[in-house]
Amino acid sequence: MLDSKYQKFHDEIVKKIERERIFTDKLHTLAYGTDASFYRLIPKIVIKTDNAKEVQDIIELSNSMNLSITFRAAGTSLSGQAISDSILIITSRKFSDFKISPDASFISLQPALTGAQVNGLLARYSKKIGPDPASINAAMIGGIAANNASGMCCGISQNSYKTLKSMKLIFADGAKLDTGCNESKEAFRKSHGEFLKSLKSFSDDTKNNEELKAKIERKFKIKNTCGYSLNALIDFSDEFEILEHLIIGSEGTLAFIEEITYYTVEDLKDKASSLIYFKDMNEACSAVTKLKLAKDANKITVDAVELMDRAGLKSIENDPAMPAFIKDFDENITALLIETRAISDKQLDIQTAQIEELLKEFSVVRDIYFTKDVAEYTLYWKIRKGLFPAVGAVRVTGTTVIIEDVAYPIECLAEATLELQELFKKHGYSEALIFGHALEGNFHFVFTQDFSDPKEIKRYDDLMNEVVHSVAVKYQGSLKAEHGTGRNMAAFIEIEWGYDAYIMMKKIKSLFDPKGLLNPGVIINDDAQAHLKNLKTLPATNEIVDKCIECGFCEPTCPSNELTLTPRQRIVINREISRLESIGNKKEAKEYKDLYQYDGIETCATCSLCSTACPVKIDTGSLTKHLRAEQISNTGKSIANFVANNFSATLKGVRFGLHSANFIHKVLGTPSMETMTKTFRDFSNSIPKWSVTMPIGTNIDLNFEQKVSDKKVVYFPSCLNRSMGLNAVSKEEKQLFETTVELLLKAGYQILFPENLSNLCCGMPFSSKGFNEAAHTKSSQLEQALLKVSNSGEYPVLCDTSPCTKKMMESFTKKINIYEPIEFALEFLTKDLEFTAIDEAITIHTTCSSRKMGLEDKFKTLATLCSTNVIIPADVKCCGFAGDRGFNFPELNKSALRHLKEQTAGAKMAFSTSKTCEIGLSEESGLDYNSIFYLINKVTKTKTL
Structure with a gap:
């Protein structure tokens, strides 16, 4: 239950925002x-906002009721700046409008676009945004700007501060400002004249204080x-430029970023990288210093230098992509990953040669080798x-992983880094490792921490206090280089900056947020123990997901990310x-x-695309399947086994x-059929949703x-294509089985x-629901049948459905060469058939299974053999139909494909490799999706010898 002040807020805000996007229950407040x-802080109220007007309404209401609010985009923040114990405002994924200037020199962005999405929009212009954090695939623009996130290559010359053009802002009193609009600025000057006058005086005072x-x-x-962007006070004289640059890195404590306009930067396509192994940390850091000084003197072109110490290398040495020899390195080896970019391949060769020449004096344990291979x-x-x-x-299950983020002046990089390593040893953090953006003197150090033990917390505090004095006092570095102050370093800002600077930061906070309601406790926090409070533990739950550190990299790939929960x-x-069960709180x-x-x-959807985005391949879909299996009763298992053993009848x-539904559809017509089935579903959602894209029943003839x-x-x-045919409105004349047979015969097979055959199934319909025994039965039957007919694997096996193919590959124990349509076409049909690409615009959808099999690029290649105009929707991953789940939970399919129609505009034909996916894709796009075999059959003929 909410207390009275929050209840009053809730009762007022539901008048302006849909109740479905306002959460007060324990599940959603914790999850969101x-x-x-x-x-960890648990908000009293979470509100998903779709537009700036809603944010403004919340700000005005909370301000009038003296309730604090926190803004949040993707929540990839690492320093505690995106959490709240009051009101949390989440910018939903609908906050994603953008506008690119005619010459692509700048781009205007709403806060919920991810950095990767933005770079995708700019790719056709050979442009990108400057900031390039490691989390760019998941991090949203609002957070990137609010934290002044940088990354591997942007340094300080291309971060948000340096590439900012203008902003649209909403302030603590609800006032709005567009710094790119003269009319808006004049209106703000009239309404907030004293505010601007104070801001100008802050700037003047700072410029006149020579020491500061x-x-x-x-x-x-x-x-x-670390702290506010005080450089804005000395870099600019115009009040509005000072204001907007103070917002960069302010972590939602000064205003809400409704929109930001970035100047874009060139995205050079010719690149080369080298992973170079130095004998020790001192040698690697000395090399970095020389590279930095040479770059600053324009003697070399180097875009990024990433350092990885031996502990970091050890954590990834078992990755198949890493060279095997890394395992034989001694404990001192330190690696630099260097990248250089150029305007041409010829220039790239010159640049790599210059870097190699510069590094000749340093001791490396392997020959330096630059690769251009993408x-x-x-x-x-x-x-x-x-x-x-x-x-x-x-890490040990139950412990937390800590990542800190410091920067040193380049001239003391080696000395400071070696001292940092000694501090780890002194405090017993033997597992700690160092990596980061060495060219900027910016290192991340990572270690694991047990927050359930007061002694361990004391050890952590002792370490951090020594690190603070080493970095900020002795070496005059930054306690936070790019991750933002948050709660993590708020207690140490005065130590780094000194009294005068800290007082100025407090003045800035008071000017923008007089009541202290915007993200309190972040950046400005007088509690010297703030970094030790509200610590989050990661209790064990299931070994499938126990290694998760809740980074959020998985979220953009999830089809339910806007509907319900993310992985x-x-x-x-x-x-x-x-946790609750472990302490006996079963209620x-x-x-x-x-x-x-x-x-x-x-x-x-159990699509498991989350595992493809997760650096350690955590598969939350497998967790869901496990939980579904736990919920199955013995009766349910018996029914599943009966179905499996009588599959042909099923x-x-x-x-x-399907035939019956089609007959009724013909009699009633589409509108009446939709109305009737909707009425049935309103009574019970166990009744499958009907749509005009529902297939008609079919059978196959082997004669x-x-x-x-x-x-x-x-x-x-597949059993899907043996029972489900074309839909009633399809323009295709033949069923998939007939088309596939025609194609194979044309190719001479x-x-x-x-x-x-009528009784065979890969087992996926059972395994996705947790019926593991029945799934195993069907999979084993199919394996034996295919082993026999393929002459023990001598002949290739083609399955016409990608998800089924992947299930077979995962389940079979014998060596059988199994292909789904994409790979079969590229490996075999391109040799046997002559392709003539059509000019009609087509679109393709790569299924989750195909993506996990690494076939996304291959599908694009195949599509371009068939058409000169291939449209691939950028923001569509999993379709959300999830086998048959789309029939009973169509809202998942609809949410997952919310961008499909707009992003396939202009396409005349549409193709994929899974019948159920095609049902949902057709429903949400208005196109008739069919197997890619239809198109291949249309554009090919037998090769003439």
């Missing part, structure tokens, strides 16, 4: 209130996100970006249930389980149902003429079919 940091001015200039020559250097950088979560994955949030709730645990059923279990029942040939292929039509 969790970020990537090692702190000199300190600011010196400290912002390196990365620094796949090779992309793997290196992917591993580097995933280093922090990867380290978290090897990270599902793990958060499961951990809380396990509250049961309450969470009941709340979790729909959000966590029913609307999880498919007949499916065909009968067709073919010649005996040395080229043999085993064709396994003799087609073989497994015995007892």
Whole structure:
């Protein structure tokens, strides 16, 4: 229950914002209130906002009632700046409008676009935004700007502060300002004249304080996100430029960023990277210093230098992408991952040669080698970006992973880093490792911490106090280089900056937020123990997900990320249930389980795309399958086993149902059919949703003429395509089975079919629901049948459905060469058939299974063989249909494909490799999605010898 003041706020805000986007229950406040940091506060109220007007309404209401608010985008923040114990405002993924200038020199962005999405929008112009944090695939623009996030290559020259053009802001009193609009600025000057006058006086006072001015200039020559961006006070004279640059890095404590306009930067395509191994840390840091000085003197071009110490290398040495010899390195070896970019391949060769020449004097344990191979250097950088979560994955279950973020002046880099290593040893953090953006003197150090033991917390505090004095006092560095102050370093700002600077920061906070209601406790916090309070534990729940550190990298890939919960949030709730059960609080645990059923279990697509984004491959879909299996009764298992053992009859029942639905549709017409089935579903959602894209029942006929040939292929039509045909409005004339047979015969194959085909299934319909025994039964039957017909794996096996193919690959124990449509077409049909690309615009959808099999790029290649105009929707991953889940939970499909129609505009034909996916895709796009085999059959003919 909410206390009276929050209840009053709630009762007022529901008049302006849909009740469905306002959360006060324990499940959603905990799930939505969790970020990537090692702190936890649980908000009283969480509100998902869709637009700036809603944010303004919340700010005005909370201001009138003296209630604090916190703004949050993706929640990849690492220092505790995206959590609240009051009102948490989340910018929903609908906050995603953008506008690119005609020459692409700048781009205006709402806060919920991820950095990767933005760079995708700019790619066609060979442009990108400056900031490039390791979390760019998940981090949203609002957080990137509010934290002044930088990253691997942008340094301090291309961060948000340096590439800012203008902003749209909402202030603590509800006032709005567009710094790119003269009319808006004039209106603000009239309404907030005293505010601007005070801001100007802050700037003048700082410029006149020679000692403070000199300190600011010196400290912002390196990365620094500790405290407010005081450099704005000395870099600019115009009040509005001062204001907007103060907002950068202010972590939601000064205003809400409604929109930001960035100047874009060139995205040079010619790149080369080298992973270089030095004999020790001192040698590597000395090399970095020389590289930095040479770059500053324009003697070399180097875009990024990432350091990884031996402990960091050890955490990733078992990754298949890493060279095997790393395992043989001694404990002192330190690596630098160096990248240089150029305007041409010829210039790239010159630049790599210059770097190699400069590094000749240093002791390396392997020859220096720069690679231009995109796949090779992309793997290196992917591993580097995933280093922090990867380290978290090897921690002891139940402990927390800590990542700190410091920067040193480049001239003392080696000395300071060696001292940092000694501090780890002194305090017993033997597992600690160091990595980071060495070219900017910016290092992250990572270690694991037990927050359940007061002695361990004391050890952590002792370490941090020594680190603070070493970094900020002795070496005059930054306690936070790019992760933001948050709660983590708020207690130490005065130690780093001194009295005068800290007082100025307090003045800034008071000017923008007189009542202290915007994200209190972040940046400005007088509690010297703030960094030790509200610490988050990560209790064990299930070994499938126990290694998760709640970084949030998984969230953009999840089809339910806007509808219910994300993989990270599902793990958060499961951990809380396990914690409650471990202390005997089964009543509250049961309450969470009941709340979790729909959000966590029913609307999880179990597509496992989360594992492809997770640096340590955590598969929350597998957790959901495990939980579903636990819920199955013995009766349910018996029914599943009966279905599995009478599968042919089951498919007949499916065909009968589809035929019946189609007959009724013909009689009633589409509008009446939709109304009737909607009425039935309003009564019970166990009744499948009907739509015009629902397939008609079909059967297959194995009796067709073919010649005996040395080229043999085993064709396994999935049970889906043996029972589900085209929909009633499809323009195609032949069923998929007929089309596939025609295509294979055209290519000169003799087609073989497994015995007892009508009773065969890969087992996926059972395993996705947790019926593991029945799934194993069907999978084993199919394996034996395919092994026999393929002559013990001699002939290739083609399955016409990608998800089924992947299930077979995962389940089979014998060596059988199994192909789904994409890979079969590229490996075999391109040799046997002549492709003539059509000019009609097509669109393709790569299924989750195909993505996990690494076929996304191959599908694009295949599509371009068939059409000169291929449209691939940028923001569509999993379709959310999830086998048959789309029939009973169509809202999951609808949410997952919310961008599909707009992003496939102009396409005339649409293709994929899974019947159920095609049902949902057709429903949400208005296009008729069919198997890619239809298109291949259309654009090919037999090669003439």
